[in-house]
Amino acid sequence: MLTTIIRRDLLLAYRRRSDVLTTLFFFVIVVSLFPLGVGPEMKTLRLIAPGVVWVAALLASMLSLNRLFAADYQDGTLEQMLLAPQPLALIVLGKIVAHWLVSGLPLALMAPVLGMQFDLPPAALGILFLALLLGTPILSLIGAIGAALTLGLRGGGVLLSLLVLPLYIPALIFGAGAVEAYSAGLSPEGHLSLLGALLILTGLAAPWVTAFALRIAME
Amino acid sequence: MSINWFKYASPATFYPLAGKLIPLFYALAAILTVVGLYISFFVAPTDATQGEAYRIIFIHVPAAWMSMFIYLLMAMWAGLGLVLNTRLSSIMAQALAPTGAMFTFVALITGAFWGKPTWGTWWEWDARMTSELILLFLYIGYMSLTAAIDDVRRADKAGAILALVGAVNVPIIYFSVKWWNTLHQGASVSLTRAPSMAKTMLLGMLIMALAAWMYSIAVALSRARLLMLEREKSTAWAQEVLEQKS
Numbered sequence: 326m327l328t329t330i331i332r333r334d335l336l337l338a339y340r341r342r343s344d345v346l347t348t349l350f351f352f353v354i355v356v357s358l359f360p361l362g363v364g365p366e367m368k369t370l371r372l373i374a375p376g377v378v379w380v381a382a383l384l385a386s387m388l389s390l391n392r393l394f395a396a397d398y399q400d401g402t403l404e405q406m407l408l409a410p411q412p413l414a415l416i417v418l419g420k421i422v423a424h425w426l427v428s429g430l431p432l433a434l435m436a437p438v439l440g441m442q443f444d445l446p447p448a449a450l451g452i453l454f455l456a457l458l459l460g461t462p463i464l465s466l467i468g469a470i471g472a473a474l475t476l477g478l479r480g481g482g483v484l485l486s487l488l489v490l491p492l493y494i495p496a497l498i499f500g501a502g503a504v505e506a507y508s509a510g511l512s513p514e515g516h517l518s519l520l521g522a523l524l525i526l527t528g529l530a531a532p533w534v535t536a537f538a539l540r541i542a543m544e
Numbered sequence: 545m546s547i548n549w550f551k552y553a554s555p556a557t558f559y560p561l562a563g564k565l566i567p568l569f570y571a572l573a574a575i576l577t578v579v580g581l582y583i584s585f586f587v588a589p590t591d592a593t594q595g596e597a598y599r600i601i602f603i604h605v606p607a608a609w610m611s612m613f614i615y616l617l618m619a620m621w622a623g624l625g626l627v628l629n630t631r632l633s634s635i636m637a638q639a640l641a642p643t644g645a646m647f648t649f650v651a652l653i654t655g656a657f658w659g660k661p662t663w664g665t666w667w668e669w670d671a672r673m674t675s676e677l678i679l680l681f682l683y684i685g686y687m688s689l690t691a692a693i694d695d696v697r698r699a700d701k702a703g704a705i706l707a708l709v710g711a712v713n714v715p716i717i718y719f720s721v722k723w724w725n726t727l728h729q730g731a732s733v734s735l736t737r738a739p740s741m742a743k744t745m746l747l748g749m750l751i752m753a754l755a756a757w758m759y760s761i762a763v764a765l766s767r768a769r770l771l772m773l774e775r776e777k778s779t780a781w782a783q784e785v786l787e788q789k790s
Contacts, residue, residue: 470709474702478692487688488706491681492713495720502724523716530712534705541701 326411330419331426337396338427344392349431352385356439367444374443375453375504379460382432383493386461387486389428390468393420394476394539407543413536421462421469421532429461445504452513453504459520460500466524466531467492473538495523553630555772556781562765569762576755583748591745597661600654601745606753608651610760611679612714614644618686619711622704631775632768634700637707638690639767643760645683652676671722678717682710696775 338345359377360370397403406416436457437450445453471489475481503516552558584602591598618640625633655673656666667673686706693699776782 470705474689474706475692480692484688484692487681488685491678491685491717492709494678495713495716498720498724519720534709538702538705541698541705544698 326415327419327422330416331423334420334423335426338423344389345427345431348385348389348428349435351388352381352432352435353439355381355384357442360442370443371445371508374440374445375449375501375508377443378436378439378453378457379497379501382436382457382461383464383490383497385432386428386464387468387489387493389424390465390472390485390489391482393424393469393472395472398476398542403539404543407540413539414532417469417473417535417539418532421465421535424469425462425465429465430458433457433461449504449507452507452517455517456500456503456513456520459517459524460496463496463520463524463527464493466527467496469535470531470538473535473542476539476542496520499523550630553632555632555635555776556779558632559769559772559781559785562769566762566765566769569758569765573755573758573762576751576758580748580751580755583744583751588744588748594662597658600658602748602752604651604654604658605749606756607647607654608676609753610756611644611648611651611676614640614647614760615679615682615707615714616711618644619707622700622707625700626704626708632772634704635768635771635775636764637704638700639764639771640760641683641687641690642767643763645680645687647756647760648676648680648683652680671718671724674721675714675718678721679714682714686710 356377359373363369363373394403397406407413409416433454437454440450440453468485468489471485471492474488475485478484499516499520503513503520506516507513552561580602584599588599588602590596618637621633621637621640624630625637652673655676659668660666686703689706690699690703693702773782773785777786
């Protein structure tokens, strides 16, 4: 069941490749704007790099959240999913996983390349990648709750950012903190462990909450 | 004797009750505010280290307490509304939100006024301030979500989910901000005041806190009364009330 949903959503995303690429390029552009705004001094850039990459990842993954349920909501597929005998939370989890594979994973893969622009040392690049690998699923999971709550509302996109961004803050702190801790000569393990704990917590709770929110939205 | 716990859970019976209680709570709020302000300005001694500037805590601390407490209360009412499907619970949750946001804002502003003379800065990225700011964002998110949904029942339930998710997140956010803060900067400013407070200072603060409570109850009840009338306008009792008013 899970794999069926994931495969279906991936296929749909593949058919609309430009959507996926837009998110990725948004991420690249936002990150590249910062040196232009702050100035080309490598010392400053190295300091702000983790924060910049993480904030850009937050914004990019939030932009793509609208697509999570909107298309299925419009063509009525979502209604069928609600009526399906399989647990809705499982279907939702499948959709979230597919969403992450399409919008979160590319960001994590791209981040080390962007980190090089900011002159991060190779080991820090690895930690940045690891932190994003752990962190972007959290963004998709929490974002799914927001996407379900704002489904079909006027001005849903802006509202979604108001709801979701404050909830993203712990992921941002630990994600960017892991790289910063490494740069400061500390072990990034603590931050990464907390990020993993957050991932487990949201992974357990978010699909159920999202399913509940979807039922409310479809009443 | 059996007690009917749900008697006042119906808007038709709660509306007149709230109408009777509101003047009482406003009066209590006014009296307590006058007494509290008198104590805080004329009775409480001048602080040895902070001078007269410390007196803003008589507003600041009660506002900060209320801002956090009202969020929990709002989440509780919202959760009750979700579980028991009582109309009044959701109305109470919505009636509390603006007051909570107001107190959060007041706590932030007075904190800035207090920070300038004592630490020499309007804003410090300190754990408590940052989480208070995020709390304000959570209130704003809740209010904009409920305002954006036209269908009242959906607005109540969606808002309830958001409030509950937010309530679970508040401690996580607080601790993450705290650790973030300690990693970035050593203890540049210490928020802990002199260990012992004069008794009159504490008394003034507690009375002001009680005044804030009474005010919150009065305002939330007034707002709840309006929401009740608005939502139940097609029912017989609401028609009666409206006829009497016009």
